[in-house]
Amino acid sequence: MEFEAIPGVGQKTAAALAELDDPETALETGDVLTIAAAPGVTDGRAAAIARGAIQRRHDDPGGFLATDRSKSLYDDALSLLQERAVTTYATKRLETLYPSPRQSRINEVRELVDRALSHEPDTAVLDALGGVEPLESPSGLRVRDRCLATADAEQYAKAKSKMPELSAEVVDDARDIDELARSYATVFVLDESFAGIDIDGDVRILPDALDKPETVVPERLLSVFATNRDRIMAAAEVHRLAGLEPPCDLDALEDGLSRVDDDGTIVGDDELRRLEVAVDDLDAAVGTAESVANDYLRDAIKERNVTIEGQDFLSLVEQGARVDSLLARELDEDFETAVKKSRTHLTESLSLAPEEAELADRIFDGDPTFPINRREDAVGRLKNELTAARDRRATSLKTELAADLADLRGPVDQLVRNALELDVELAIARFGRDFDCVMPAFDDPETGFEIRAGRSPLLDVEFEDVDPVDYGVEGVTLLSGVNSGGKTSLLDLVGLIVILAHMGLPVPAESVRLQRFTELHYYAKSQGTLDAGAFESTLKEFGDLISGADGRLVLVDELESITEPGASAKIIAGILEALDTQGATAVFVSHLADEIREASAVDVAVDGIQATGLVDGKLQVNRSPVKNHLARSTPELIVEKLAGEATDATFYESLLEKF
Template sequence: MDLESVPGVGAKTAAALRELDDPERALREGDVATLSQAPGVSEGRAARVARGAIRADHDDPGGFAATARARELFREALGLVQERTVTDYAEKRLETLYPSGTRSRIEEVRAFVESAMARDPELDVREPLSNVAPLSEPDGVRVRDRCLATSDAERYAQAQEAIPEVSVEVVDDARQLAELARSYSTVVALDEAFAGVDVEGDVRVEPDALENPSAVVPERVLAFFSRNRDRVLAAAEVHRIADLDPPCDLDTLESALDQLAEDGTVRGDEELDRLATAVDDLDAAVGMAENVANDHLREAIEERDVTIEGTDLLSLVERGAGVDSLLSRELADEYAAAVAKARDHLVETLSLRETEAMARRAFPDEPTYPVERQEDVVSRLREELTAARDRRATRRKRELADDLAGLRDDAAALVSAALEVDVELAIARFAADFDCTLPELTEESGFAIEGGRSPLLDVPFQDVEPVDYAVEGVTVLSGVNSGGKTSTLDLVALVTTLAHMGLPVPAESARVGRVTELHYHAKTQGTLDAGAFEATIREFGDLVGSVGEGGDERRVLVLVDELESITEPGASAKIMAGILEALSERRATAVFVSHLARDIREAATIDIGIDGIEAVGLEDGELVVERSPVKGKLARSTPELIVEKLAADDSGSFYRDLLSKFEE
């Protein structure tokens, strides 16, 4: 895929996307979370890029939401679905949904939505989903206890690129290799020429090491899984609850991850734990062993009466002998017992095995008081234990890395599927919460909504009165103030937008004619000045003039709320009549909400349909309204209803005369 061919992707953005492992996949799948990881690409930018790639794939020119109010309503509609996600990924992923006039795009989303609506919206996966996120690479892993060695300059460069986690050293002969072995716990020689070289230390000749980096640096695999461990385990739990078909055996995966600590080390290995504890506790254990020996010897001395003949004392003084000689002569057995106790304590405390003999040499056979460790022996013991621990740790890391390396792709697929479940459940919850159904999308103009209820109203959804409304061609929607004209227009726009996003709509049923543009003009606040008025008329002039230019591929739905507020009523009626005439000639679908329906009809040269939201009366000063528009009915105004009520309550002629004015 040529990244710069994607709408909205220039050279700079394309270069940033190439930093990703597989930008083509991310674009193809609309993976906004991955795209936003590209340098300098924000989440909003990533969503726009993903939508651009989708439009390019479907040859979709875009521009469905053609006015500010249409775009605002699209964002509100999308927000209703996004509110029902758990993960950031799902919220971003839904950003790739947009209203389109291209049938192939709509059908693509509808197929996904049908599958999503089959899911149980009550599925209890919120808790595990809250711990699922796209897998991420660990921060730079650096291993300092081993190195690679080669005598070839080209191989040196290859090694640095293939395994950057370890140092790569240039050596010319066995002597230099031996020097490296004294500085590193493990040296991996890459040249076949070093095979058979006998040097002290852990030196391995592995010419194929660069082909299997995880064998040299198992930390690479372990760091990846330790960073993503909780995400993978949570994804596995989502699979179990949602009864998904996992890409691997979950028990095997979980068993391997249970052996991995948060810091990337191996856990659950008793031998490794024993060696690690021995290294960590060595100094303390030796100190305690000294105390054991000295306590025993002190008690023995305190309980013993030692008599020294004068000639013996003189002999000891003449020889320069001290207390050690005295101990050797008088308390040899007790000293031996004390040292034995010290040695046993050290071996037992550290659970020593292979190094037991060395540990017993940590305390001297020659009597001395106080009993003290032999530092050179303790130092060698520490080196032996450390080396044994590191060898064991490396071997266990390699074993675990071997197990996990083959599961990396499966883990990624596991997490991806769990995240997609969140996207699907958000759609399922949206459909359930607002009693939605998938609409019928036709190639005919107009729309027909039955039992539609808008979730955008400032009342609980269950309290929203259902509306039935159908329109073909151009229509003026009349009705009393606060009767629901604007909310009906919002409902039509919402159903149309959702249908063209491929999403279900909040209605018992709906038929929506496919359009390529939605022009929704909200109510203007106050009369416009001359300049603003001219700009508004130009906007409608451009719209009317361009409708039909694209042939059958350009279909528009025009919704206008009280355009009469832009100027004086008489002129407004003439202007709206002219616009509706032009739209009718171009076979567009349009609904104009207006209080000037009668005047518009009189000013028009064609038969313009008029629908009405009827107020059926007044109760306690409040309007009682039939929310579904009545076809072909010019709705009575609020003043007419009030005068009608007064005329019914009064026997005089004044109110009847006023009422007759409305009937003229």
């Protein structure tokens, strides 16, 4: 894939993307978090890159959201979806959904939506999703009991790059390898030329070692599973609860995970645990065994009747008197018993194997003496033997477990991705259910839109309390109505439904039919009359809008506020004439509908949101516009109300005649 061909991707970003393991798949699937792992790419930038890749794939020109208000509505729609996502991944993944005029892109998302709407959101599944995140790559792993050795400089550089967890050493001959074997538990020699050398220690000639990481450095794979244990277990639980077909045997996976601790240590093996305890407790056990022997011998000496009293004898011994011959003659049997007790205690407390017990026996070996002292050299030899046995056992178990888990590495990636993608689908499903949505129908031979029982989720009331609205438009239309009657809310609803439909998503209505629009131009209400410069700029903007307006949807809220009412009516009439000629669909909200219609050279439809009256000072409004009807204004309703209530209504009736 040519990364720089993606809209918005320059040379620097393309180089960053190239550093990813599989950038093509990430871009193809819209994997925002993987793209964000590229150097210097933020989450927001990653979503933009993913959208750019999608646009390129569908030959999408972009720019559907042509105005600030259109973009703001899209942000609102996206927020409604993201609020229903559980994982960070789904939140970012949803940002790759955008409104497009391309039917291929709309259909692509609708396939996703079809899957999404088949799900029934379940609280237990959503809770389980809370523990799912993309797998994390462990960093900083170092293994110090093994090394790689080679006489080839190029192979050395490759070893440093492919296996940074191990030390890599350059050797010239067998003597160098022999020296390494004294420093490392295992030496992996990468050169076939060293085959047949006879060296003490664990030296393995393994030319393909760099291609067997699970054999040479199983800690790498185990650390992935250990670091991501909770995420993997959560993903497995999601599959069980949601009834998803897992890509691997979940029982086998969980069994493998149970054999490795969070720090990558092997657990659950009795022999390894015995050796670990023996190494950790050796010094303390030797000290206790020494005390056992001396306590026994002290008691024995106290009870002995020799040429001198036992207590005096003990005092002499403790003062360092040379009484070796006396000890040998009088206490030989007791000394042997004391040593035997110390050996038994040491062997039993550390659960030593027979060959290890033989080494332990040497710790209290020697001529009779008091106090009995350990032989530090024998303690060191036993400790070295136990440590080596522990490390051999751990490495063997790690290699065995890594071999078992190696086949699960790819399926685990898929397991987690399935759960994360399910969250994306559930967010869409929850959106559809929460707002009673339906899939819209595109009817390209027709023009405009037709909404039945549409309800806006953007209003500041509970959704179930929102009044449903029916509204359809072909061509250009003026929308009239009382203040606070819902004209702006209706424009927002139309804009939102059009955006969602072009995103390929369900819309909040009973039914919707619409054409595929090329762009959405939504102009919000201006805040006060514009000065000359701003007014000129606004006119230029509408001049650009009218050029090539075919297929566009234009929504405008009270454009007359930009200048004086008389001039506004003429300007709006001219814009509507041009849009009508271009074949655009447009809805202009205006209080100058009569004046605009009179100033226009073409027939302009006028629809009205009709107020049915005032009750306790509050408007009663039919939110669905009445076709071809100029709605009465709020002042007219108030005058009408006063005319009906006054004893002498002459004045109010005369005012009514002015409307």
